[in-house]
Amino acid sequence: MGVSTRFFFLLLLHSGTCFRRPQLILREIFSSGVLSLIIILVSGLFVGMVLGMQGYETLQTYGSEEALGVLVSLSLVRELGPVVAALLFASRAGSAITAEIGLMKATEQLAAMEMMAVDPLARVVAPRFWGGVISMPLLAAMFSAMGIFGGYLVGVVLIGVDEGSFWSQMQAAVDIREDILNGVIKSTVFGIAVTVIALFEGYDAPPTAEGVSRATTRTVVTSSLAILMLDFVLTAFMFRGV
Amino acid sequence: MNDYSVNIESLSFAYDKRAVLKNIHLKARRGQVIAIMGSSGCGKTTLLKIISGALRPTEGAVHVEGVDVGRLDQAGIYALRRRLGMLFQFGALFTDMTVYDNVAFPMREHTDLPEDMIRDLVLLKLQAVGLRGAQHLTPAELSGGMARRVALARSIALDPKLMLYDEPFAGLDPIALGVIGDLIRRLTDTLGLTSLVVTHDVQESLKIVDYVYFISEGVIVAQGTPDEIRASTLPYVHQFVHGEADGPMAFHYPAPAYDLDLGVQHA
Amino acid sequence: MERTTIDLWVGVFVAMGIAALLFLALKVGNIGGFEAGSVYTTHANFDNIGGLKAKAPVKSAGVLVGRVTEIRFDNDSYQAEAILSLSSQ
Numbered sequence: 001m002g003v004s005t006r007f008f009f010l011l012l013l014h015s016g017t018c019f020r021r022p023q024l025i026l027r028e029i030f031s032s033g034v035l036s037l038i039i040i041l042v043s044g045l046f047v048g049m050v051l052g053m054q055g056y057e058t059l060q061t062y063g064s065e066e067a068l069g070v071l072v073s074l075s076l077v078r079e080l081g082p083v084v085a086a087l088l089f090a091s092r093a094g095s096a097i098t099a100e101i102g103l104m105k106a107t108e109q110l111a112a113m114e115m116m117a118v119d120p121l122a123r124v125v126a127p128r129f130w131g132g133v134i135s136m137p138l139l140a141a142m143f144s145a146m147g148i149f150g151g152y153l154v155g156v157v158l159i160g161v162d163e164g165s166f167w168s169q170m171q172a173a174v175d176i177r178e179d180i181l182n183g184v185i186k187s188t189v190f191g192i193a194v195t196v197i198a199l200f201e202g203y204d205a206p207p208t209a210e211g212v213s214r215a216t217t218r219t220v221v222t223s224s225l226a227i228l229m230l231d232f233v234l235t236a237f238m239f240r241g242v
Numbered sequence: 243m244n245d246y247s248v249n250i251e252s253l254s255f256a257y258d259k260r261a262v263l264k265n266i267h268l269k270a271r272r273g274q275v276i277a278i279m280g281s282s283g284c285g286k287t288t289l290l291k292i293i294s295g296a297l298r299p300t301e302g303a304v305h306v307e308g309v310d311v312g313r314l315d316q317a318g319i320y321a322l323r324r325r326l327g328m329l330f331q332f333g334a335l336f337t338d339m340t341v342y343d344n345v346a347f348p349m350r351e352h353t354d355l356p357e358d359m360i361r362d363l364v365l366l367k368l369q370a371v372g373l374r375g376a377q378h379l380t381p382a383e384l385s386g387g388m389a390r391r392v393a394l395a396r397s398i399a400l401d402p403k404l405m406l407y408d409e410p411f412a413g414l415d416p417i418a419l420g421v422i423g424d425l426i427r428r429l430t431d432t433l434g435l436t437s438l439v440v441t442h443d444v445q446e447s448l449k450i451v452d453y454v455y456f457i458s459e460g461v462i463v464a465q466g467t468p469d470e471i472r473a474s475t476l477p478y479v480h481q482f483v484h485g486e487a488d489g490p491m492a493f494h495y496p497a498p499a500y501d502l503d504l505g506v507q508h509a
Numbered sequence: 510m511e512r513t514t515i516d517l518w519v520g521v522f523v524a525m526g527i528a529a530l531l532f533l534a535l536k537v538g539n540i541g542g543f544e545a546g547s548v549y550t551t552h553a554n555f556d557n558i559g560g561l562k563a564k565a566p567v568k569s570a571g572v573l574v575g576r577v578t579e580i581r582f583d584n585d586s587y588q589a590e591a592i593l594s595l596s597s598q
Contacts, residue, residue: 023512026519034518037525073537103337112334112393115294116348116400117323123351138526145529148537167536172566174537184530 004200010121011129011199017122018130024123028131032093032195036139039088044143047080048072048150055151056159065161069170072151073144077174077183081144083231086190088143089136090223094198097128098219101202102212125203129195136191137184144183182238189230194223246305247272247404247436248293253302255285255292262288264460266302270404270453275430275437277447279482280457286440289457290406293438294326295319307403324352327397327435331409333389335381341368341392342377348399367395371425387418394425404436405429411443419443423450444483448472456482548575548594558589567593 018024055071101124104110110120148170155161174180198219205215248270255263262285270276278286291297292304295311304311307325314322335344345364349355355363368374371391381389390410397405407426411419427450430437441447448454448468456464456471456479464471464479471479481489497503555561558580567575575595583590 027515029519029522030515034522037522077533077537100338107332107337108330108334109336111296112328112330112336114296115323115326115328115330116351116397117320118348118351119320135522138523138529141526141529141533145532148533170537176534180530180533180537183533 003204004196007200007203008196011126011196014119014122015126015130017119018127024127025130025134028127029135030131032089032097032128032132033135033139035096036089036092036135037142039092040085040139040143041146043084043088044081044146045150047084047143048076048147048152049154051075051080051147052151052154052159056155056161066165066169068151068155068161069166070173072155073148073170073174074179076144076147076151077179079231079235081147082140082183082187082190083227085140085143086136086187086194086227087224089132089139089191090194090198090227091220093132093135094194094219094223095216097132097195097198098202098205098216099212101125101128101199102205102207102215105203105205106207106209106212108207125199128199132195132198133188133191136194137187140183140187140190178238182234186231186234189234190227193226193230197223197226245272246270247307248276248438249305250293251303251305253292253299253304255288255297255300262460263292263457266457266460266462268455268462270436270438272436273430273434274452275427275439275450277439277441277451277454278457279441279444279447279454281442281482284457285460286457287408290328290408290438290440294328294406295322324400325403326406327400327402327404328406329390329394329397329408329410331412332386333381333393335384335389335393335396337381339380340377341373341379341381341384344381344392345396345399348396352400363399367399368392370398370429371395372421385418387414387421390414390418390422391425394422394429398429398433398435401433402435404438407437407439407441409441410439411441411446419446423447426450444485448483549597550578551593551595553591553593554583554586554588555591556588558591561591567595 051072052068055068056065059065059067059071101110104120104124110124113120113123152166156163156166201215201219201222202212205211246269248268250266250268253263253266253268254261266289268276268278268289278289280286288297292299293306293311295314299312306322309318309322311319311322335341336347339347342364345367346360349360349363353360365374365377368377371394373388373391373395376384376388376392381392384392405426410422410426414422423446426437426439429435439447439451448471451468453467454465454471455462458478464474464476466474472483474480474483477489480486487493561577561580565577566573567577575593577591578594579592581590581592582588
């Protein structure tokens, strides 16, 4: 924990180079963001459709099917969007980052870079960090949007909930600052956590095939736990009870 | 006034308390190919790491290109490394880049040269190792010997003064072996470098080097020109050069007497 | 991968992300509407406001006419005072 915190600060300290060369960050947004796009969009759609169905079942018993939009959108924007997108991000992009950096270390690519007087922290690690941190909130927003669309498909198009009340009740209940902004803050924090864990595990992995594969597993496990714990902490902070 | 690229005086190095190198004296005259030989685990790679500034000597002074490596800070070490080239054991090419981008990497990182000038330089370096035609391949498509040659082109990209080779002959077929050995000699002569080759391949390196140091268990046990080494009667050198299984470097790992271990009773 | 392809994809990706955020903010959230138009404020006192919260919609005959901007406790009348911001139209 202490070591990874130190690693995090070193990483921030070495970020100067990659801001002077945005091309490096663009590359990493591509590999962690664009390549996670499919899994995020498809999962978002299905999670939203399931929410639409389950929510309808439950709300129907209270005769308040019109609140379906509220249920789908609030659960996605506040919780499921940031959390599930981050979990998927950890297993798709996080594991890839760990494996890539672990392999670069195992095949002496990082050592070679240092021998060429190029700092691997600045050249390899920092761009991946910023790429991940920028991608994560965007992915979470796409996940939520896709999920709401899925809920709409099932609720309105398939089951026949009134379209007007679906959207208007949603708009009345979802607050831009308390719900949407908080969701964005959550996903940014998760993005920082996942990429730092993934980078650290890769950088710290024993330079063997076995070490890299273990580090990859650890990335997924540790960052999933971190996401869920941070989610509790953040929710507790944001919870007003009003 | 200073005709030594590397000048090591009474160097000792220890990981924690385990001494790895003891009282090493080593000089590499400019323009020469120097071999450092010894069996696996004798501290050769550690020596390279000290020369390149990755490790600090516990005792003694290491002068590389006139600077005392042990006293440099991080910035100084990075400045020194721009004048060093290093060939890693398996090349350590960047797997996510093409051959061309690999060779261009140090130039792009350290110079502001325009792209068309970089192109000329990259092709020049690739031509020197005979792989100009392979510029668009990725490292995964190269054979072991070709990868090593590309890595060689990359390490001379910024025209270093001193080249370090970590086991350049490991895992190569006889032809590739000859090609690499020939390249090391030729590049040293044409570019006016000094080359320091860490290896355990005796036959190949004796063909190309000017001077040999033998290290065993952290101590320099023998040194001399290839001819002197071939003629050497020192038991360790003889064992090493002729590849004998048993000798001063024992075949058996230290163990209690065999019959005792088996529990055979002596009547 | 070619540099231009990467640039293109990252551009598409970021555009999609921003579009999703805008969708959430405009279509799902309650931004827009009266904040920008001309409004006037009025006060309403209640003995008990129940679950009323700031930014809740104010409806007249089911039509959205404004929003609750603030809820506070009136120390003189011991009632809850809601400040409403209603559309001038």
